[in-house]
Amino acid sequence: MELKSSDVNLWKEALSLYDSRIESMSKPNLASLDQFYCNELPSLIHQRNPNPHITTSELSKLMQWKLTRGKWRPRLLDYVSSLDEETVKSASQKAFKSLPEVSKAVSELTVLKGVGPATASAVLAAYAPDVAPFMSDEAMVAALGNSKEYTLKQYLVFVDKLQAKAKELSADGDVFTPSDVERALWSSAIGAKITASSNTDAKSSKKKRKR
Incomplete structure (x- = not known):
């Protein structure tokens, strides 16, 4: 699903899945x-x-969620798990x-070691899903065409686009937050991967039968 799609039912379906x-x-x-996140x-x-505020153990669990749902980078988990409690609370x-x-x-969050704009976005989305969506690879590709640039500048463009889409989808009485938009885009991208994978499996089994 592309960000420009204005079919509310498609967005609802992606979110429900x-x-x-x-x-x-x-x-x-x-x-x-x-479930925790x-x-x-x-x-x-x-x-x-x-x-x-968020605690160090919660930030560590959030990082586990982010890395498990996306790409696994164990050093980031080590960094945030060893952060001082007061520093995390204050930031x-x-x-x-x-x-x-x-x-x-x-x-304010990226002063913490191991916390870049993407992890910061996950923290903010947990607190204010109506303002700040999580900067996932899949949603970045759908909204901006790529997911290579994890910078604050890129995130602000991403936020603007998802806030605008949430407002558009909420125009007729439905309630969509920027975080709902991100989850729908992620869900749609994963669904497309599952379909592509099953199609590939079906083709390879057909080839085997022909032999």
Whole structure:
């Protein structure tokens, strides 16, 4: 599915298939990590009023989710797992207070070792899905045509596009956040990979039968 698609039903379908696509990846712990990231973490962060923040162990689990759903880079997990608790608390508090100024919020988080714009976007999306979507490879390709540039500048372009799409899809009474748009794009991309893979398997089995 392309970002320019304006068929709300297609977006709803892709979003509704998100959980089953997570399951279909058959990656150890991904389903439970996704449950934590999408459902538990946002509540934990918001419960910490008046100064919402994320802890080191939560950031470490978020990183596990990000790397399991995307590309595995073990050094990043080592970096964030060894971060000082107060440093993580302070950086995330400042970041959340900076919103909706996404640029400043990302900059507050990227002072942490191992946290680049993509990981920062995941932290912000857990706290404010209506403002900041996660910078996944699949959604970056759909929105910008590539996923090679993990810079703040690229992320801000990505945010603008997904915020605009969320607003467009919500025009007729449906409610879409930028994070919903990201998940729908991710789900659609994974679905296309599954279809392509099954088509390849079907072709190779046909060839075998012909022999």
